Amino acid sequence: xxxxxxxxxxxxxxxxxxxxxxxxxxxxxxxxxxxxxxPDQAAAALAQGTPDRIDVAYVNxxxxxxxxxxxxxxxxxxxxxxxxxxxxxxxVSGYIRLLRMVFTYRRRxxxxxxxxETRTSGRILSLAVxxxxxxxxxxxxxxxxxxxxxxxxxxxxxxxxxxxxxWVLVKAVCGRWRGDPYLSVREATxxxxxxxxxxIKLTYDGEIDRFDTPLDFRIDP
Numbered sequence: 303x304x305x306x307x308x309x310x311x312x313x314x315x316x317x318x319x320x321x322x323x324x325x326x327x328x329x330x331x332x333x334x335x336x337x338x339x340x341p342d343q344a345a346a347a348l349a350q351g352t353p354d355r356i357d358v359a360y361v362n363x364x365x366x367x368x369x370x371x372x373x374x375x376x377x378x379x380x381x382x383x384x385x386x387x388x389x390x391x392x393x394v395s396g397y398i399r400l401l402r403m404v405f406t407y408r409r410r411x412x413x414x415x416x417x418x419e420t421r422t423s424g425r426i427l428s429l430a431v432x433x434x435x436x437x438x439x440x441x442x443x444x445x446x447x448x449x450x451x452x453x454x455x456x457x458x459x460x461x462x463x464x465x466x467x468x469w470v471l472v473k474a475v476c477g478r479w480r481g482d483p484y485l486s487v488r489e490a491t492x493x494x495x496x497x498x499x500x501x502i503k504l505t506y507d508g509e510i511d512r513f514d515t516p517l518d519f520r521i522d523p
Contacts, residue, residue: 303330303368307507311365314358314522321348328508330368334446356449359433359521362513366433366506370519372495373428374407374464376503379510407464413497417456417490428459428467431519435489440477453489454521460484493519 306322313320324332324339335356338344361370371379378400385396410425435455436444461467461484473479480487495517503512 303328303507304509306331307365307367307509310358310367314365319353323348328443330443331507333443334368334449354450355523357433357452357521357523359431359454359519361431361504361506361517361519364506364511364513368507369430369432370504370506371428371430372502372504372517373411373426373459374404374409374467375428375430376505376510377407378404379505379508380503383510404464404468407467408462410460410462411497411499413495415456415458416494416496417488418492418494424458424460426458427461427464429495430457431455431493432457433521438477438480440475442475444474450523452521452523453491454493454519456488456490456493458486458488460486490519491521493517495519 303326305326306320310320322332322335322337323341323344324337325341329339332339332344338347356367359366359370381396381400381403385393385400388396407427410427412423412425413429414421414423432446432455434446434449434451435453437447439445459467459470461470466484470479470482470485473482479485495515497515497517499515501512501514502517503510504517
């Protein structure tokens with residue numbers, strides 16, 4: 303998805319078509335576009351397919367096609383990236399260590415959120431913003447029903463530890479994540495987030511980078 307992001311950033315707003323061959327690990331955008339995950343089948347589908355338009359989202363003018371995470375997820379992504387290319391036993395040991403780190407993660411942050419209609423504040427463990435909303439249906443990977451609905455999905459975790467985040471993921475696989483009392487969901491076309499720190503690490507479409515605050519999200523048709 304990071305590679306697709308780079309290509310989509312160059313093509314957004316123009317008339318050139320973006321065709322995705324899913325050689326990546328997760329292939330979230332390809333899945334939501336119903337592109338076959340087999341590269342040969344994907345190539346055939348692209349050759350016979352009909353072009354369509356999708357929304358793109360931005361955080362501080364950096365584009366993303368899938369989602370953006372604040373809080374626990376960037377730390378997890380960094381640790382996972384550090385394990386790439388290591389030996390089998392080192393990776394296994396690293397993933398066990400990572401799982402323990404997630405379970406004991408307690409670094410909550412104070413935020414103020416303003417979507418143009420409502421201004422709220424709170425302390426969150428993690429926050430996700432998606433390009434269009436996720437379906438509440440059983441799935442190993444959260445899916446979006448549409449990529450042209452014109453809405454950001456905003457998901458706030460107010461859990462006290464990473465154990466709660468793990469439990470939300472279990473509920474998501476079962477299609478019941480909206481019932482979690484520590485998870486709030488809203489939709490918006492724009493979102494302004496104030497954080498005490500002058501900068502913060504984010505993951506967007508699987509990439510990790512540091513962004514100046516405040517954070518401004520928007521969605522474009």
